[in-house]
Amino acid sequence: MPDDAPDPDPDEVAAFSKALEALLRVYRLRDRDAACYGDVSPNQCHALEAVVRHGALRINDLAAELGLHKSNASRVAGGLVARGYLASDPEPGDSRAVRLRITPEGRRAHGAIRGRVDAGLAALLARQPRTVRRGATRLLGALAADAAARFGLDAARREACP
Numbered sequence: 001m002p003d004d005a006p007d008p009d010p011d012e013v014a015a016f017s018k019a020l021e022a023l024l025r026v027y028r029l030r031d032r033d034a035a036c037y038g039d040v041s042p043n044q045c046h047a048l049e050a051v052v053r054h055g056a057l058r059i060n061d062l063a064a065e066l067g068l069h070k071s072n073a074s075r076v077a078g079g080l081v082a083r084g085y086l087a088s089d090p091e092p093g094d095s096r097a098v099r100l101r102i103t104p105e106g107r108r109a110h111g112a113i114r115g116r117v118d119a120g121l122a123a124l125l126a127r128q129p130r131t132v133r134r135g136a137t138r139l140l141g142a143l144a145a146d147a148a149a150r151f152g153l154d155a156a157r158r159e160a161c162p
Contacts, residue, residue: 020143037113039083043068043076048102048110051086056101058091085109 008016036045043066050065051057057065063073077100080086085106091097102110125133147153 037109037116040085040109040113041076041079043072044080044085045113047073047076047080048085048106048113051100051102052107052110056089056099058097058099062100080106083109 036042040048046066047062050062054061054065059074059077060070062068062077063070066073066076068076077086077088081088081100083105084103086100087103088098088100091099128136
């Protein structure tokens with residue numbers, strides 16, 4: 001804890017908890033089948049982001065990255081392959097496994113999704129003083145790191161939570 005930061009009082013902790021729970025509830029309750037961009041579901045958006053971040057992934061690795069069962073990750077990836085956003089290549093040395101990679105169309109879709117998300121965040125941040133923006137960014141990073149450590153996420157998944 002920084003030297004100049006006093007311990008939070010119980011009312012401050014309660015207010016923070018309530019605000020955090022409200023934010024998480026919105027994300028948790030949104031319709032998982034609703035499109036986050038065009039014909040791409042939120043899970044598919046996360047899958048695109050994971051493949052862009054890692055370059056290429058096997059289904060098992062995608063499932064671990066998304067916190068899904070392998071069959072669900074396969075279904076998510078299958079939808080992206082069908083749309084032409086991902087390509088499924090045979091894994092060298094393992095005829096049963098495939099490696100997913102982003103296609104040029106998938107890269108365009110990912111860029112559009114990322115641009116839309118970033119534009120929304122930029123609009124939100126523009127309404128806040130710079131010190132609040134920087135503090136919020138540090139706090140969100142600390143929350144993500146703390147949650148990853150508490151829930152036993154490995155280092156690779158912690159990196160996905162900046």
